[in-house]
Amino acid sequence: MTTALDALLVGTSWCHVLLAPYTKVEESFNLHATHDVLMYGIQPAALHNYDHFVFPGAVPRTFVGSVLLAWLSSPAIHVAQSLGLVSDKFDLQIIVRLVLATLNAFAFCLLRRAVSRRFGGPTGVLFALLTCTQFHLPFWVGRTLPNMFALFPVNLAHYLLINRAPNSLYPPRHSLHAALALLVFTATVFRSEVLLLLGPMALHALIWGHTSITKLVMVGLVSVLASAGLTIGVDSYFWQQWPLWPELHGLYFNVIEGKSSEWGVLPYHTYFTSFLPKLLLASLPLSMIGFATDSRIRGHLGPALMFVGLISALGHKEWRFIIYVVPIFNIAAARGASRLVSRRKRTVLGRFCFLAVAGLLASNCIMTYLFTMASMANYPGGEALSKFNEFYSKRDNVHVHISNLAAQTGASLFLHTHAPPFLPELASPTKHWTYNKTENLSPRVLKGTREVTHIVAESTSASSFTKSKRWDQVDTIDSFDRWVVNPAIRSIPRIGLGGNPTALLQPLKMAKSDKLVILERNTT
Template identity: 50%
Template sequence: MSLALDALILVTGWTHVLLAPYTKVEESFNLHAVHDVLIYGVGPSSLPNYDHFIFPGAVPRTFIGSVLLAWISQPAIFLANFFHLVPSKFELQIIVRLVLATTNAVGLCLIRHAVSRRFGRPTGFYYALLTCSQFHVPFWMGRTLPNMLALFPVNLSVYLLVNRAPNTLKPSQRSVSAAIALVAFSAVVFRAELAALVAALALQSVFLGHISLWRALVVGAVASCASVALTVSVDSYFWGQPYLWPEWHSIYFNVVEGKSADWGTSPAHAYLTSHLPKLLLSALPVSLFAAFSSAPRRLLPLVIPGAVLVGAMSAIGHKEWRFIVYVVPAWNVVAARGLQTMASHRKSSLFGRILFLGACGALFVNLGVTVLLTSAGMRNYPGGEAMALLNAQPAETPVKAHLCNLALQSGASLFTHVHAPPYPSFLSSSANNASWVYDKTDAPASLAEYTHLVSEARAPTAGTKGSSAFGFLKRKEEAGWRELGSISAFERWTVDRGRLRGSEGEGMLDRVKGVLLLEESEKLWVLERN
């Protein structure tokens, strides 16, 4: 059973990668850094070819996670190539994402093992079901957000704090010290918001007598200083700037200068009323129920550091679910304990049967919501689909394609430039002969040099303004372009109430299945010069 549950967590992460293999712009820095490390190497002569010198982004980001991910992906790439599973560069993207999903799955499995040891196998069982039935962590654990690179060390810290015998009152000082060091490293290198989590964890550990104040301060200071030295050394090299600490730049840009507000602001309660319910689904009420009613002394320490993180991030105007995603695994432990309590009541009583049905219902609610969100998520990468259509053209044809902004934001990563050099040495000779150009210039002055366009406009007219980079063109027929195809993507969910009435002889299940409809609309067009 234990191996099956671990496999379930792993397969869930892999399934989300394979169902939605393309990426969004938020993932692009780390993804493109991995691409450059794999394709060019890390030598000084290779660095001028790196994408971040052309598109640096608002603030610098660390290369530490990207370099490590590229290196640990190489054995998987070698194995896949041995079995002829890497016909193009795009398959490298899938492999890298599968490796990241595997890494984060290992962290989740370690937590499950610790939960089974401390709270019993049934609680570990429910932990696995909760984790796999939710949407955000399984869907994103194979995506190269900095938050997902930080998730593994944070999950290791949760494992260290939970992993002890049932009757042990507190974790060892060594485990607490290692947990503090891991979260401090993640805060310094990957995501600065984790400073709130490590501060809360350290103070709670001191208050509960798990570690002395002096030891907590020393561990935190040493781990932070060592992490600063590491990131400054690595990132100064890759960015070509002396004494560069990327996360400090992020803090200064987003918090001190307040530039994060340029991406939108939300009310202070948004994490509580919107983001946490979406992240945890039914685990949110179950975890709160368990934390305050079922052995609170054992469970509250898993909730409090995450609650402090949520409270601290609520003070910042710009809010996103990924800033607090780290609370999900620890709070799932508490929710799993709650489900175990609900399911273990005597079924002979009405109250026991109600609790058991409630536990089952919580998991089914999670699963239903996740199916809907995954169905929408799979259809939310028009840029990747457009690149697939463009790349389906004969490779030997000379092509210079312009990629519009929406395409770049929704899937047109460097790994989708499958017909552009440089190529890994193990790709087929037919691919190596192609030398397409994929141009990402914003609003080019002329399209005369392009043979293909990935456009946000089907038929822009002269003087048109808006999202299309081609608004100044006349109709594409007059400009000498023809459509190779259009790409539709998720628009909204709609409810067809008429389906509930159904037709004569139609079963209730068939009626219900057609009530909720996924609407798509055309987002991109792939054009070819006549």
């Protein structure tokens, strides 16, 4: 059973990577940094080729996670190449994402084992089922957001605090201090908002006498100095700025200067009323039962709730800022579900509780199916560039301009398959391709730029190219807009099921619209 549950956690994260292999713009820094480390190496002479010097972003980001991911991915890439599983650079993107997904899934496996030890085997099983049937957590653990790099050490910290005997009143001091050190490292290197989780957890440990202020300060100082030294050393080298502490720079830019509000401001209650319900799905009501019925759960979920309350004070809000507490809510939900299903099945209440838990898991599966299908159809840039590479794979001297929307929705460096850098095994010396991501070029400028042979453009601007007769439209790429009620459902009351009996099996239909077009210069 243990091995099967671990395989389920890993397999679920892999499925999401394989079903939706493309990426969005928020993942691009770490993805492209990993690409550059793999393809160019880390020697000083190679740094001028790195993408972040051309597209640095609003604030610098750390290379620590990207370098580690590239190094961890290298053995998997070599194995895949030896088995003939790598045909172009895009396959490397999938391998890199699978490695990251495996790393985060491994932390879930550790958490599940700790939950089984502390709360019992049924709670561990239900934790795995709740986690796997959710959408956001398994879908995003294989994506190169900074938050997904931070999630691994945060989950290790939770594992250290939970992995103890059922009747244990407090965690071993060495485990507590190691957990706090991991949180300090995560906040220092990857995501500064983890400080708001570290604070309540440290306060809880002090109030309940699990550690002393002196020891807490010592652990904090040593951890922050070591972590700051690591990130300053690594990132000053890769950014060629000395000294550079990316997360401190981001904290100052977003919080002290308040620049994060430029990306939008949401009400204080948004995390509680919108983001948490969407992230947790069925775990939300079940976690309330776990919180109410088990004091051990309150010791873990209390700091998580305080974290959400503290981070709600920041005007700019995104669901990924609170992703770190989802596993804790899932543990609370698993404990609540275990309470319900453990009731005697001979009673009406016992049968009702069992069916309620089964129904909530089924609702998780339905919502996750809808979210996954929508996400699979929501990366038009990746789809467009993949089609383009296939269409013109035998063509030489290609210069394609990639629009902003395409670059933001999947057209990553790993999809620049016919342009250098090449892995030795994938070298293509006969190809002379250029993938041009220059931003904000108007149709008029592109029309007059003779070296551009193809354009992946927004569909809204296609007519401005084609009406001049200088460009031919080769293909269109659509993507997800929304779910709509199947029109056949509406006819059932009028004509009965005999008219369309399969309509009930597909009550919702996906509405799509054209987002991108592939254009080719007309040379005739």
